[in-house]
Amino acid sequence: MNQALAESNTMGANIHLKSILIIDDDTELTEMLAAYLGTAEYRVKVCNDGQSGLAEAVSGGHYDLILLDVMMPKMDGFDVLKKLRVSHATPVLMLTARGDDYDRILGLELGADDYLGKPFNHRELMARIKAIFRRLTLVSNGGAIEQDLLVNSIFLSPSAQVAKVDDVEVTLTSTEFSTLRLLMLNAGNRVTKEEISLKVLGKPLQPFDRSIDMHVSNLRKKMAAITPQEKIKTIRGVGYMLMPH
Amino acid sequence: MNQALAESNTMGANIHLKSILIIDDDTELTEMLAAYLGTAEYRVKVCNDGQSGLAEAVSGGHYDLILLDVMMPKMDGFDVLKKLRVSHATPVLMLTARGDDYDRILGLELGADDYLGKPFNHRELMARIKAIFRRLTLVSNGGAIEQDLLVNSIFLSPSAQVAKVDDVEVTLTSTEFSTLRLLMLNAGNRVTKEEISLKVLGKPLQPFDRSIDMHVSNLRKKMAAITPQEKIKTIRGVGYMLMPH
DNA sequence: AAGGTACTGTAAAGCTTTTGTAAAGTCGGA
DNA sequence: TCCGACTTTACAAAAGCTTTACAGTACCTT
Structure with missing residues (x-):
């Protein structure tokens, strides 16, 4: 019973690439990220403002991860996250100004999975993305402990x-x-x-x-x-x- | 039992110093850096132009980190980085003109690990060098990025x-x-x-x-x-x- | 049905183990 | 050598487990 679930998860993951939604108004950055992540094992979609990003996340299709910028015009990252969390549990990696504790804590409170201060280097971003996916599979597989x-x-x-x-x-x-x-x-x-x-x-x-x-x-x-x-x-x-x- | 483990760890760390290759045409700066980093826990080698720097990096021996200036005659930092990345994954910290976003992004795209705008102060340089090494050991230790x-x-x-x-x-x-x-x-x-x-x-x-x-x-x-x-x-x-x- | 016997319920006392923490000791790095 | 961090020591306090004691109950025997 548990087996079946685990299998279908794994298969689902292998059949198609993990998809990532990037929401950031810095087009230069998003282009670079799209190019970089696209070459790797990810399917990438970009939205350059909070509003369209939220729409895409909620009704555009399934995403395995959302990279979400905090500082955006119209609707900022926190607003997006708040509204997203009403209906979706999609993992979110927030992009914040480096070293801003307040942002970090607020983000974590709103249910972000991790955050990364700008500017960041690609290696660190990759590591954190992988870490999130790894953590996710761990949680869903559940440790074999004494059952409730x-x-x-x-x-x-x-x-x-x-x-x-x-x-x-x-x-x-x-x-x-x-x-x-x-x-x-x-x-x-x-x-x-x-x-x-x-x-x-x-x-x-x-x-x-x-x-x-x-x-x-x-x-x-x-x-x-x-x-x-x-x-x-x-x-x-x-x-x-x-x-x- | 614990003793043995602690000892071997310590010894391993002490046996060889981290080595840094500095590639920059500003001799005044490189001398200063060599002196400064040399006193700390690093083995330092200097090259004053891109060509010799690349040669040293590729076939001169193993380096744990390369400090690479962008603005250099003959072969600039980007060219060096591009050629280096064909065969080597050595971490690179780029030295760019302060606040030049274009340089920064290009550098990161080419696989630089971090960048530092000139002029910089020693403390910041040290911090970034240490950050790179820290990140590296984290990644090589199994990619266990510790999230907040x-x-x-x-x-x-x-x-x-x-x-x-x-x-x-x-x-x-x-x-x-x-x-x-x-x-x-x-x-x-x-x-x-x-x-x-x-x-x-x-x-x-x-x-x-x-x-x-x-x-x-x-x-x-x-x-x-x-x-x-x-x-x-x-x-x-x-x-x-x-x-x- | 009455009485006897063995088992069970549980309050309370006694005993043991575990924990909290101050203080002294040890160790390794600056 | 000094300093900070970690460990060990020592003892009081707390918590949990077991034993005791006795009342109550079930079941058997007559």
């Missing part, structure tokens, strides 16, 4: 170490977290205390060991503060089970 | 080595900077101490190692001087997490 879980109104995100019950955040210790995760992974099935002890605490269950009971008790207490619904069922003489719904 | 980050009112600019919290500049050591960067790259996600140690300090976390804790503590202290808001959350037994907002 959602069972019976309980949401668990290992990467953020966050649990939510009915959309209310619950603060859990890491043992409670792991215990809940194990139960969720086996939702609807009983999980023995031995298994919990081994997988969560990393040690076999001792004869009069009550610690698992305590952790489950604490979990119940924390969830009960949010919902009256009983999520964890006791299976006497065996262990526990998370109700699937 | 903005998360939860924290602004981080690796290229400028500047951090701002609520627009107030914070002075960080490089370790603190890298640590903060790693946390920001994973904002909203937990980052283990092991990962911080590996990626920031370049060594695995030792059993009773507290240095990461100290760096985080110092980071918190510096940020607390500006805002009471807690940016870095502790995840007990795991590591830390930068709050996304």
Whole structure:
């Protein structure tokens, strides 16, 4: 399922060149960029003012990246970016006056992906364009980390170490977290205390060991503060089970 | 274990100096430059006309950087650059008449890495030389251009080595900077101490190692001087997490 | 149905581990 | 040698885990 998506992405990328939209009123510069980028592996389109640039970006076709100048007459780069972001998530590399912190921060806040101060050299521009594309594929492929879980109104995100019950955040210790995760992974099935002890605490269950009971008790207490619904069922003489719904 | 790595790095850097070829017909200037750059960490060679300069660049030996004057009798800087680029990718910093856009653009088109208008001051020259080398190592290190980050009112600019919290500049050591960067790259996600140690300090976390804790503590202290808001959350037994907002 | 037995729930106390941070120590570069 | 940065040490505080203790519950036996 994930595979198919990744493949189609990759194929899509290989079949036709990446397309770049350049929006800058400096015709000398845009000509040079078009020539330079055009020779490489990009399809390039140029707009020399903000208005036509925005129109092209929104309804002219798909672009993989937009190079957007800040200083332009009529509609400046920030306006373009603001309006673009209403409907499009196209990556944007802003071209700003060198070293202008305010511009940079504003740009990043408006959702620019990176920026480059003018004047820039082509090598740096290429590097940043490549960096953006690289980052994009990384994000879309997603790292193979522990998956988020959602069972019976309980949401668990290992990467953020966050649990939510009915959309209310619950603060859990890491043992409670792991215990809940194990139960969720086996939702609807009983999980023995031995298994919990081994997988969560990393040690076999001792004869009069009550610690698992305590952790489950604490979990119940924390969830009960949010919902009256009983999520964890006791299976006497065996262990526990998370109700699937 | 760490020692060995650090040593070899240092040694590698010290073994040979970066070499610079200066091509300029102004002998007064070249003498001065040779003297100035020679005292720093560079090996310098001078050619006073385009022809000999090109010959030296192509077959005289390896150069890490070429300072190339545009205005020269016989063969001007553009001609040199054009011929050089047929076979060599040596970084070139062009010396042009101040503010001459045409020269600048032509130079960049021909593959110059940067330009500097005459007259220039030494400090600026040094800064640009260093910038070129820095960029180069970045690119050759895998093209990992480090982009600026903005998360939860924290602004981080690796290229400028500047951090701002609520627009107030914070002075960080490089370790603190890298640590903060790693946390920001994973904002909203937990980052283990092991990962911080590996990626920031370049060594695995030792059993009773507290240095990461100290760096985080110092980071918190510096940020607390500006805002009471807690940016870095502790995840007990795991590591830390930068709050996304 | 009554009583016995074993298991479970949980508050509270006790113990261990982890963390925060000041301060001292170490190291490498100017 | 001095200085700044990083690390280690030391100890207090915090947080989490386990044990204890006892009340309650389920299930079996008679």
